[in-house]
Each structure stands twice: as C-alpha cells, then as structure tokens.
Amino acid sequence: MAAFLKFTLLFLFIFNTNIKAQDNQDYPVLTSDHVKLFTKKSGKGPVCIFIHGGPGAWSESFESLGGNKLESQLSMIYYDQRGSGRSGNAPEENYSLDRMVEDIEEIRKQSGTEKVYLLAHSFGGILATNYAQKYPERVKGIILANCTLNLKYSLQQQIRYMNQLMNTDFTLSDASLLPDFIKARNELGKQGLDYKMLSGNKSNVELLNKIDSKNPSTFDFAQKAFSIQEYWKDYTPFTQSIKTPVLVITGTKDHSIGEDHYASFLFPNQQIIKIDGGHILYYEKNKEFVKAVSDFVHTTENQSGKIISNRK
Numbered sequence: 001m002a003a004f005l006k007f008t009l010l011f012l013f014i015f016n017t018n019i020k021a022q023d024n025q026d027y028p029v030l031t032s033d034h035v036k037l038f039t040k041k042s043g044k045g046p047v048c049i050f051i052h053g054g055p056g057a058w059s060e061s062f063e064s065l066g067g068n069k070l071e072s073q074l075s076m077i078y079y080d081q082r083g084s085g086r087s088g089n090a091p092e093e094n095y096s097l098d099r100m101v102e103d104i105e106e107i108r109k110q111s112g113t114e115k116v117y118l119l120a121h122s123f124g125g126i127l128a129t130n131y132a133q134k135y136p137e138r139v140k141g142i143i144l145a146n147c148t149l150n151l152k153y154s155l156q157q158q159i160r161y162m163n164q165l166m167n168t169d170f171t172l173s174d175a176s177l178l179p180d181f182i183k184a185r186n187e188l189g190k191q192g193l194d195y196k197m198l199s200g201n202k203s204n205v206e207l208l209n210k211i212d213s214k215n216p217s218t219f220d221f222a223q224k225a226f227s228i229q230e231y232w233k234d235y236t237p238f239t240q241s242i243k244t245p246v247l248v249i250t251g252t253k254d255h256s257i258g259e260d261h262y263a264s265f266l267f268p269n270q271q272i273i274k275i276d277g278g279h280i281l282y283y284e285k286n287k288e289f290v291k292a293v294s295d296f297v298h299t300t301e302n303q304s305g306k307i308i309s310n311r312k
Helices: 002-010 060-064 067-072 097-111 124-134 151-166 174-190 202-212 220-225 236-241 286-311
Strands: 025-030 036-043 047-051 075-079 116-122 139-147 246-251 270-275
Touching: 025 097, 036 067, 036 097, 047 097, 047 124, 060 067, 060 075, 060 202, 067 075, 067 286, 075 097, 097 116, 097 124, 116 124, 116 286, 124 139, 124 236, 139 286, 151 174, 246 286, 270 286
Parallel strands: 047 075, 047 116, 116 139, 139 246, 246 270
Antiparallel strands: 025 036, 036 075
C-alpha cells in the first residue's frame, strides 16, 4: 500500500488572518474550519495559484523542478492541500471536493486579489475545474498541465500501458479497477519499470523521488481520497460550461493521464499545446512549458485589457 500511495502522489488556499502575504515568503493560512495550510507567495505579476496533484502530493517538487521559472512573470502562490505536504489534516476527515474548492477560494481572499490564474497539475485539474465552475467571476484563466478530469479513465489508461510494458492482462473493469491497478503497479515496480509511468528518463524520476522523499505529510488525504466517490466522477462534461480562457498542456507520452485524454475537454475558449514528453513536462521540457504559460497569460491579459477599455 505504501508503494501505491507513493506512486499516486506523483500521479496524479482562507479565512482572513492577520498575516499578510509577501513576495518570497512562506506564510500559514488558517481556513474557516481551522486547518493550517502551508502557503508560499513568490514572484511578480498577476497572481497564479498552483494546485498540485496526487491525490495527496505537495507543491515543493513542482516549485523546485522548474515551476519557479514562472515567477519572473507571475506572482506564484504555492500551497499544499489539506492532509498533504506541510499542511494540517482536516477536522472530522473533511476532504470533500467542495471543501477543497473552498480552500482555494479562501487563499484567493487572503491574497487580496479579485481574480487569479489557476495552474493545476495532474489530479489538481479536478479541483481547478470545480473551482472555476463555482467561482467563474474569480478566475482570469486556467492552465491544465498534464491534468486528468476523469480519474477512472486515467487509471484505466495506466493499466493498459502497464499491460503493454509487461505483456500482462490486468483487467480494466470498474468492479476491480483499483485492486488491479495496485497489483499491476506492484508488478511493474518489481520489474524496475515503474519510472516509465512518469517519464522515459529514469534519472529524472529519481530526482523527483528524492525531493518527494522529504514530504513530511501523514498522507491523510491520499489515504482518504480514493474512498470519496465524487473524486471518481467524470468532470469532462463540466468543461462545456466554463467560458474562462483555458490552456491545456499535454504530453504526447503522458501514460499517467492518458495521451489522448485532452481530446475529451470541451472548454469553449481553450488552447491545446502538445509537447513531446511524459507527465513531468514542467521539468523535462521546462522552456517549452514556461513559454506556453507565459504566452497564454500575456494574451489573456491583453484581451482582458481590451475588454475593460471598451467598457469605458
């Protein structure tokens, strides 16, 4: 189970306090239900909240492995979700999707910013999409970096790829999806091929693992999330109603999400950027990744400025 949890960490802000966020500073955020969230703001420019994956990972690996290159153009707010990383566990095991969305909204309030960008990775796409649906007026734009909006689909794609690698026949059926996923993942690890789920470069995954080995979490959210049915829902139909500008960054060899998962996204105002690589493009293809995000923000800011100017 420990190996499974570690893998899912890779796969995949707040109640007003007296602490003011400053550039390049860690600051705790206390939510309205009294969970202390690790939060850090760094950089300059429009505010962008980073939503990490998992379920149950943390923001450190993204920040350290190239996410911080965005700070020259964005005021990045990194936070660890409740029950994850350096944040506290939820009272009464409250890890509902709506509560996770409210954490993001309370972080936005604490930042003092009316509208923010959301940059999500992997499982974080589910949180970002649900936030944008609930608070469309608070979102300037959404960046979905190697994101899933359908956890069941992505796990099925992982099993399919593992079957190809090992010449096995683990089932994709709903009834035994999670148990078979665990079995397939354990077998892949025995064969020393588990790194291939994230990248074709083993040393890059080893570096990622080295950073993630410092994660101080109790992994409370990681252990609870897969028993919460709302995280298993297919959220791709939601995309049709979200009119916010969206940038979808997808890897041509992303075996964690599914190489073609992006094709089911139907955001009315979306741009899709395909980059040759796997699940950690923000590190392995950092220049392309940063350029795609920067171009998207620049275009969105210009369009927003024109709209405001036309209204005057």
